[in-house]
Amino acid sequence: MLRSGPWVILFLATRGLRQYAFSTAVASLAIALAGGLFLGTWKIKEEAKNAFSRSSGGYDAVLGARGSKLQLVLNGLFHLEASPGNLSWEQYELIRDTRGVSEAYPIAVGDNYHGFRLVGTLAEMFEKHEWRKGRKYVVQSGGRLFTDNAKEALVGAFVARKLGLKVGDNFHPYHGLTFKEEAKHKDLYVVVGILEATGTPSDKVIWIPIKGIQLMDGHNPETATDVSAVLLNLKGAAGFMLDMKYNKQGNVATLAWPVAGTLASFFERLVWFQRVLEIIAYLVAFVAACVILAILRNAMNERRREIAILRSLGARRATVTAVVLAQAGLITLLGIVGAAFAYLGIGFLAASVVREQTGVLLEPFTYDPSFLYVPIGMLAIGLLSGLLPALQAYRSDVAKNLVQQS
Amino acid sequence: MLDKVMSFLEVSHLRKSFVSPDGGKSLVVDVENFSLSAGDLFGMRGESGSGKTTFLHLLAGILRPDEGSIILDGTEVSKLNEAARDHLRASAIGYVFQSFNLLQGFTCLENIMLAMSFAGKVNETRAKELLDRVGLSHRLAHYPRQLSIGQQQRVALARALANRPKLVLADEPTGNLDPGNAYKALALLRELCCDAGSALLLVSHDENVIGGFDENLDWSDLNRAFAEAMND
Numbered sequence: 001m002l003r004s005g006p007w008v009i010l011f012l013a014t015r016g017l018r019q020y021a022f023s024t025a026v027a028s029l030a031i032a033l034a035g036g037l038f039l040g041t042w043k044i045k046e047e048a049k050n051a052f053s054r055s056s057g058g059y060d061a062v063l064g065a066r067g068s069k070l071q072l073v074l075n076g077l078f079h080l081e082a083s084p085g086n087l088s089w090e091q092y093e094l095i096r097d098t099r100g101v102s103e104a105y106p107i108a109v110g111d112n113y114h115g116f117r118l119v120g121t122l123a124e125m126f127e128k129h130e131w132r133k134g135r136k137y138v139v140q141s142g143g144r145l146f147t148d149n150a151k152e153a154l155v156g157a158f159v160a161r162k163l164g165l166k167v168g169d170n171f172h173p174y175h176g177l178t179f180k181e182e183a184k185h186k187d188l189y190v191v192v193g194i195l196e197a198t199g200t201p202s203d204k205v206i207w208i209p210i211k212g213i214q215l216m217d218g219h220n221p222e223t224a225t226d227v228s229a230v231l232l233n234l235k236g237a238a239g240f241m242l243d244m245k246y247n248k249q250g251n252v253a254t255l256a257w258p259v260a261g262t263l264a265s266f267f268e269r270l271v272w273f274q275r276v277l278e279i280i281a282y283l284v285a286f287v288a289a290c291v292i293l294a295i296l297r298n299a300m301n302e303r304r305r306e307i308a309i310l311r312s313l314g315a316r317r318a319t320v321t322a323v324v325l326a327q328a329g330l331i332t333l334l335g336i337v338g339a340a341f342a343y344l345g346i347g348f349l350a351a352s353v354v355r356e357q358t359g360v361l362l363e364p365f366t367y368d369p370s371f372l373y374v375p376i377g378m379l380a381i382g383l384l385s386g387l388l389p390a391l392q393a394y395r396s397d398v399a400k401n402l403v404q405q406s
Numbered sequence: 407m408l409d410k411v412m413s414f415l416e417v418s419h420l421r422k423s424f425v426s427p428d429g430g431k432s433l434v435v436d437v438e439n440f441s442l443s444a445g446d447l448f449g450m451r452g453e454s455g456s457g458k459t460t461f462l463h464l465l466a467g468i469l470r471p472d473e474g475s476i477i478l479d480g481t482e483v484s485k486l487n488e489a490a491r492d493h494l495r496a497s498a499i500g501y502v503f504q505s506f507n508l509l510q511g512f513t514c515l516e517n518i519m520l521a522m523s524f525a526g527k528v529n530e531t532r533a534k535e536l537l538d539r540v541g542l543s544h545r546l547a548h549y550p551r552q553l554s555i556g557q558q559q560r561v562a563l564a565r566a567l568a569n570r571p572k573l574v575l576a577d578e579p580t581g582n583l584d585p586g587n588a589y590k591a592l593a594l595l596r597e598l599c600c601d602a603g604s605a606l607l608l609v610s611h612d613e614n615v616i617g618g619f620d621e622n623l624d625w626s627d628l629n630r631a632f633a634e635a636m637n638d
Contacts, residue, residue: 008523019511309507312468313565314496314524316489399463402507 009319012310013326016299023295024331030288031335035378036342037281042370043343044350045274047362049267052078053260055200055360057231058131059103061239061257063087063095063246064229069256070266076107076229077259078201078358079117082177083109086226087253095230100238103129106227108213113171115179116159119205120213123148125231131198143167143193146209153189154207157197158359165191173208175218186217199361232257285378289385292331296324296389307393308401321394328386329379336375413441413477414605415465415573420474421631422460434460436631437474442605444479444572447596449616450609452625458609461629462575465607466499467491479572496524500566500604502595504578506558508550514561515546518568525569536564540594556587560594567598574599576608580615592618 003011017024055078062076065085074080089106096104108120123145126137139145139154146152155165165171169191175183189208197203214224234242239257246255256262307320347364354362417440426432434457442448452458463469465476467483468491476483478498483491495501508517518533537543540560542553550558559579566574576595580588592615599606608615609625616622 003523003528005526008520012520015511305507306509306511309509310520310524311492312466312495312501312507313521314492316492318489319524398468399460402463402468402503 008315009322009326012323013330016303016323016327017330020295020299023291023298024334027288027291027295027331028334028338030284030291031332031378031382032338032342034281034285034288035336035339035374036346037277037284038374039339039343039370040346040350041274041277041281042374043368044346044362044364045267045270046368046370047364047366048350048354048360049263051354051360051362052263052267054132056259056263057200057202058129058133058233059231059259060234061232061242061255061259062229063091063232063242063253063255066252066254069254069262072229072254072256073259073262073266075109076231076256078360079109079119079205080201080358083228084254086223086228087230089225089227091253092227092230095232095242098238098242100235100241101232102235103231103233105129105231106210107229107231108210108226109177109228110213110219111173111175111185111216112177112179113159113173113206114163116156116163117177117205118153118173118208118213120208120210122210126154126195126207129233131200131202135198137198137202138196139193140196143191146192146207148209149211150209151187151189151212152192152208154193154195155191156195156203156205156207156359158203158355159206160194165194167191167193173216175216187212201359204359285381288335289381292328292382292385293388295331296328296386297392299327300324300389300392304396304401307396308398311396311398312402317394320396321390324390324393325383325386328382328390332379332382335382336378339375339378414444414446414479415440415442415607416475416477417441417465418475420461420464420476421472422457422464422469423472433631435464435471435629437461437628438630440628442573442607445600445603445605446621447599447606447619448608449619449622450607450625450628451611451613451616451622452609452629453611456625457629457631458625459577461625462501462577462607462609465573466501466575467495492524496521497527497569498572500569500571500574502559502562502566502574502576502579504581506550506562506582508558508561508565510550513547513549514542514553514564517550517561518565521565521568527569533564533568536568537561539598540564556583556591559583559587559591563591563595563598567602567604570602571604574604574606576606578610578612579608580610580612588612588615 057077059077062072064072064076065087067084071081071084075083092106095101105121105125109117111118126145130136146154170188172188173185174180175185242255243257246253310320351362351364354360417437420435420437422435423431423433460469464471471484483494486494512520514537515533518536519528519530522528522533534546537546540563542557542560545553579595580591583591610616
C-alpha cells in the first residue's frame, strides 16, 4: 500500500503507466525488440566466433587439394561444404613424416547416411588425438573403436541420437554428401561404438575406416588410395615452413594454417551482415525512444491538471518531475526484461540452428559485458527520452492548471 | 477576525498582479490587513473574477506575492522557498476546491492517503476513519467517477482534513452542488474543522453560504484592487 518518501513516486508512476497500459506495452515491446537485437547481433556473433574456434577439433592446420583455405577448414574440420579435391596417399605420407608435424590424420569424404556424413579416417586418431587440450575421444560403454580393415562405424553422439543408432545396428551408406534414396551403396556397416558428445562438429559424423570410403562399392578404383584432406598438428616453426612450401612455392596442395586465422577471415566476411542488424537495432531503439517521448508527452498534456492537484496537496516540483522520469525508467525496465526474454529466444534459436547445421555448440548465455552495457545503455536512452516531459512537469503552472479563476 | 490580538494568520500589505494580455500589469489582489485566529470559521463573500482564488493561492503558498507578508502560525509564508511552502501546504493547509479536484486514477482511500504521503504522515486507519466520518466507508475502493457529485465533494473534504491542518481554505466548495448537498457539505466541513481544531476560510459568491458564518465579510471591502477596478 501507499507509503511516504520515494514509494509515492513509484506508486504514482506505476498508476500513471496503468492508465496508459497499451502505449506502455507498445513502447516496452519496441525496447525489448531493440535490446534483443542488440544483444543478439553482438553476443551471438562473438559466441559464434569463439565456438567455431573452440570447435576446430584441436588441429592447427588442414592440408588439402589446391583451392580455398576456408573450404578446406569447413570441409575438413566442420564437415561442411564439398571437398575441393583429393590428395594422394603419398602426399599424406610425405607430410606425416615431415619434421615439425606432430600429428597427421587423413580423412576421406564422399558418402552419407540419411544426410549425415561418413568420414573415413584412422582409428589411431581416436586413440591419440586430443580434440581439446587434455580431452580425448571417449567411446560410450558397450562400444569400441572400429578396426581399420573392417566395415565398422563409430557414430557421433548427435547422429546416434538423431537416427537412433546403437551398437550392433547395421546400415548401408549412400553415395554423395546429400541423402538420395537411389544412391544406396551395397556395403553393409555395423555400428561398433557411439562417441561421447564433444560439442564439436565431430558429433555430427559417422566415422568409418578410411579404407571404407576409398574402397566403397561404386567409387572410382583409380582414386582408391586418395584422401580428401589431412588434419595436422604442428610444432615449432613448422607452420611457417609448410605455408611457404605449399602455399607460396608449391601449386599442388593448399595448407590452411593457422585454422583460427582462416576462421577469422570467414567471420570478417560476415561483418556487413552484423552491421545491417546493428543499424536495424539502432533504428528500433530510436523508434522506441520516440514512442516513450510521445507517450509521456501526450500523458503530460492530459495530466497537467493532475500535476497541479498533486502540487496543491504539497507534492514538490522534484516529486512530480521524478514521477515522469520514473515512468520513463519503468517503461524501459519492462523493455529490458522483454529484451532478456527476446535474447533468450534468439539465443536458443541460434544455438539450436547452428548445432543442427554445423554441430558447433554455441553457448549464448555465458556472461558477456554486453549483458551489462546494453541494459545500461537502454536505461540511459529511456531516461533521456523522458527528460522533456519531465521538464514540462517541472515547469507546470499550478495556479493556472488548478481551477477556473473566480 | 480583523485586527485580532494573537492572530494565527496575519496578512499585511499583500499585493499580487499579473501580466494582462495587452502587456500591462493588472493588480488582482491588494489587501492591506487581514487576520484570523486559530479555530476561526470565517466566510468571505465575493463575485466571480474578483481575485478570491488568487488570494487563497497566495495564502496556500501556491503563488508568491509581489509585496507584503503572510504569517501563518508564526511562519512567514511569502519568505519561504518553494520546497518549504510545499511542505507547509502538505502539513498545515487543507484545500477544498469548487470542482473537488480529486485524482481520477486513484480510489477514494488513495486520494486521502496521497495527501497524507506528501506530509509524511501516511495513516491508513485515519484515512478510513475520515471516510467513515463523511459517510463513505463503503466506498473506499471506488474511483471518483463511480461516485455522485455530493459524494465526491465529501471525499474532497475528508482529503482536506487528512493531515489535521491548521488552516482549511475552501474555494466555492458548494459551487457545483445542488442546494441540498450544498447544505450538507457545508455543515460537514464546519463539523470536521471544529473536530480537528482547524481554522476555516471559505470564499463563495453565494450569499446563503456566507450568511451561515457568524464571522464574515465582503471580499470587495478587503481587496482594494477589486474595489478600484469596480470604481473605474
